Amino acid sequence: MQTTTISFTNMHTHGELFANVLRARRQSFIVQNNWDLPQAEGMEFDQYDTPASRWVAVHERGEVLAGIRLTPTTARCGIYSYMIRDAQRGILGGSIPKHLLFDEAPVDEHVWESSRVFVSHAVPMGVRRKVHAELIAGLNQAARELGATRHLGLINANWPRWYRRCGMEGEAMGPVLNFDDGEFQVVATNLVQKLH
Template sequence: METTTLSFQNMHTHGELFTNLLRARRESFIVQNRWDLPEADGMEFDQYDTPASRWIAVHEFGEVLAGIRLTPTTARVGMYSYMIRDAQRGLLPSIPSNLLDFEAPVEPHIWESSRVFVSRNVPAKLRMKVQHDLMTEMINAARKLGATQILGLVPAVWSRWIKRLGLDAEPAGPVLNIDGSESQVALMHLSTNLH
């Protein structure tokens, strides 16, 4: 099993990994969760998949087992910034605007994690390892990018697995039902995570 951080600068050196990641996202979010998201050629994508973002994939033999997208909170593409902030600003009608307990930050040391998933094909006995590898790579990649905090809209059960992984995070908004899934914004503090 491998874990890779992709960017527009290096994705050409990883063959089909990026397209396989977008295919796995489609399987998780469009097929499994039945979310109404953009797709083309069997891949899920949106306006936040830009050169400012990074993508983390846990993969084995070409199959993507889990993934995350990291986007700086300073990102700007036309009228969009990052998903949580744009939802708060009312630009994303599928996500409630009251998802945060404070104004969405625009700071170089805070990055957003989004499109977090673990494939349903991952056996139960491997899920914890896959989650651990995914979170460890996310923390390492975010730190290399200068982040000290990560803001993410994640499944509301995040507090169960985040503690098992030894990570420091706190709720940053209410639990919300979004497209039939209980979700919540969490704020992770990287300075206290030593992974």
Template sequence: MLATTLSFENLHVHGELLVKLLKARRQCFIVQNKWNLPEAEGMEYDQYDTPASRWIAVHDGGDVLAGIRLTPTTARCGMYSYMIRDAQKGMLDAIPTDLLDFEAPVDVNIWESSRVFISNKVPASSRTRVQAELMNQLIATSRELGATKVLGLVPAVWSRWIGRLGLVAEPAGPVMEMDGARVQVALMDLSKTKH
């Protein structure tokens, strides 16, 4: 099992890994969760998949087991910035505006994690290992990018597994029901994380 961070600068080194990641996202979010999201050629994508973002893929052989997208909170692409901030500004119909307990930050030291998933192909006996690999790569990549905090809209069960992975985070908004899933914004402090 490997964890790879992809960017527009290194895509050529990793072959079809980004394509496989976007196909795995489609399987998770569109097929399984039945979310109404953009798709093309079997891949899920949105306006935040830009050269400013990074994508983390946990993969084994040819299969993507898990993934995350990282976007700087300073990102700008036309009228869009990053998903949590744009939702708070009322720009995204599918996400409530009251998802955060404070004004969405615009800070070079804070990155957003979004599109977090673990494939349903991962057996229960391997999920913790895959989660740990995903989070370790998230922390390493975030630190390399200069982040001290990561803000993410994640499944509301995050508090159950984050401690056992040695991570420190706090709720940053209310638990919400979105498209049949319970989600919450969490803020991870990388300075307090033991990794």
């Protein structure tokens, strides 16, 4: 099992990995979750898949097991910045509630957003926890290498339980919200408490 951070500047060195991440996202979000998202040629993508972002992939023998996208909170592309901020500003058409944060969404070069988190449904239950741990370790390492001291994510509201298991420190940045058949909350992860 390998964990790779992909960018627009290095994707050519990883063969089909980036395309396979987008294919796995389509399988996870469009096929399995039945979300109405943009897709083309068997791949899911959106307005945040730009050269400003990075993608962390856990993969084995060409198969993408899990993935996540990192986007700087300073990103700009047309009217878009990053998903959490754009939801708060009301430009996502209400697919994510506007009141997802207690305060104004940060715009800070040391804060990145994590989004499009998935673990493939094909990953057997016996190795799912290991794959998830690899993904989180890869996310935290990639974010630190990008100069982040924190990353934000809209994640399942049961985060306090698994954050402790992963040795992570998080802080609720907004209320628990009920949408898309689940409870979610914006959480900021502190990346400076443990640098190993």
